[in-house]
Amino acid sequence: MITPKSYDILLLAINLTSCCNLACHHCYLDAGTLQQGNPNELTTTEICNLLNEIAQRSPETMIVLTGGEPLIRNDIEILIKQGTQLGLAMVVGTNGMLLTEKRVQSLKEAGILGVGISLDSLDPAYHDTFRGRQGSWKKTMIGIENCRRHHLSFQLHFSVTENNANELPAMIDFARSSGARVFNVFFLVCTGRGQFMSDISATRYEHILESLIEAQAQSQEMIIRPRCAPHYKRIAHQRQPKSLLNQISGMEGDGCIAGTHYCRITPTGGITACPYIPVEIGNIRQHPFWEIWDNEFKELRTPTLKGNCGDCEYQKLCGGCRARPLAAGGDLMDTDKLCTYKPQGNAIIQPLQPLNIKWSPDAEKRMTRVPAFLRKMVRKRAEAYVAELGEPLVTPKHLAVLSARRFGGKPTL
Numbered sequence: 001m002i003t004p005k006s007y008d009i010l011l012l013a014i015n016l017t018s019c020c021n022l023a024c025h026h027c028y029l030d031a032g033t034l035q036q037g038n039p040n041e042l043t044t045t046e047i048c049n050l051l052n053e054i055a056q057r058s059p060e061t062m063i064v065l066t067g068g069e070p071l072i073r074n075d076i077e078i079l080i081k082q083g084t085q086l087g088l089a090m091v092v093g094t095n096g097m098l099l100t101e102k103r104v105q106s107l108k109e110a111g112i113l114g115v116g117i118s119l120d121s122l123d124p125a126y127h128d129t130f131r132g133r134q135g136s137w138k139k140t141m142i143g144i145e146n147c148r149r150h151h152l153s154f155q156l157h158f159s160v161t162e163n164n165a166n167e168l169p170a171m172i173d174f175a176r177s178s179g180a181r182v183f184n185v186f187f188l189v190c191t192g193r194g195q196f197m198s199d200i201s202a203t204r205y206e207h208i209l210e211s212l213i214e215a216q217a218q219s220q221e222m223i224i225r226p227r228c229a230p231h232y233k234r235i236a237h238q239r240q241p242k243s244l245l246n247q248i249s250g251m252e253g254d255g256c257i258a259g260t261h262y263c264r265i266t267p268t269g270g271i272t273a274c275p276y277i278p279v280e281i282g283n284i285r286q287h288p289f290w291e292i293w294d295n296e297f298k299e300l301r302t303p304t305l306k307g308n309c310g311d312c313e314y315q316k317l318c319g320g321c322r323a324r325p326l327a328a329g330g331d332l333m334d335t336d337k338l339c340t341y342k343p344q345g346n347a348i349i350q351p352l353q354p355l356n357i358k359w360s361p362d363a364e365k366r367m368t369r370v371p372a373f374l375r376k377m378v379r380k381r382a383e384a385y386v387a388e389l390g391e392p393l394v395t396p397k398h399l400a401v402l403s404a405r406r407f408g409g410k411p412t413l
């Protein structure tokens, strides 16, 4: 039986609308133009009620308001304010075109923690073609500059394809110089409007992941990470098998958490395991969120993987992307065909188990400064780091070193 405590929700994405001011080739939501959209979209009150419900049981959750283009909705500040007052970490995923100075200020006043902005190239023509609208690159760049100028924390989201993969080093340099806190590299899942796109090859994918691991190791000022690329975990482990940090699985290890600690609400209230898995397992208009969450997603929570993933030593650390086989017409549990690894028939590598590491009172105190939704991850990483050093106790010094590694700058206590 699934108990509520076994599967805390740490990340909830809400598609506020299916309207969009762009028409990207790869859109998983098949988002329409400004004039379209669905008249049946969740109302302000329905979303506020959902936020209340989430906060009552899980106030450490991060809520990602996204779309379509979420800034098209003029109630987004109300939602951010409501979520922030409840203690939730409220962020927005946007194409950046509507991030005027005024909007940046109103989002900040509402209590937003940060925004994620999609930018796919430094070449305006490529970005505009990929995003389906002339002039979009310029508007997005203005949005980025407005965030920087008004000190609104932002991440850049880069959707990598065969056509822009060679831009990665330049994009990383740009992200760093623009003041982004994080540079996320998204690997497409060919679903929605993107179902007719050709994905990058598995070999190319592997090379990109290798280069991201190297770029992150050298990056002092900014986090660089792949998204929706679980076999990043396998590659990191192959490179440094003894590192305890590489043995952390799930949320704490940056792995896939679809259906275990993450789900998505569609514009009309449906619940899916992640935005790229379109199967709705319930609707918040018909049943309370927690009732659905506690009783569904069993397949993802106790997976029986098939094919290469089912034979793989890394299945507990990685497990592959579950959306990809589904999008390719297969079963949720099938092989993730974007992985080049051939299982060797060795024993399954077990994820890191709880360590016997203590915390100093000062380190515990410092943890209160860490945003609630990050605490579990920081704890697990700190304990793995201290164990790697052969020490028994986490101190503020360890936390400062980890923070500097992850967020840049010199370690400060």
Ligand code: SF4
Residues within 6 Å of the ligand: 020, 021, 022, 023, 024, 026, 027, 028, 029, 030, 031, 067, 068, 069, 095, 131
């Ligand atoms: S991918 Fe995002 S920005 Fe592009 S059309 Fe879809 S919702 Fe709009």
Ligand code: SF4
Residues within 6 Å of the ligand: 189, 227, 228, 229, 230, 256, 257, 258, 274, 275, 276, 277, 320, 321, 322, 323, 324
């Ligand atoms: S199933 Fe795939 S697309 Fe969905 S969250 Fe996991 S890695 Fe990402």
Ligand code: SF4
Residues within 6 Å of the ligand: 230, 231, 234, 308, 309, 310, 312, 313, 314, 315, 318, 319, 320, 321, 335, 336, 339, 340, 341, 343
């Ligand atoms: S075969 Fe599957 S589980 Fe193994 S590394 Fe590749 S994607 Fe991960």
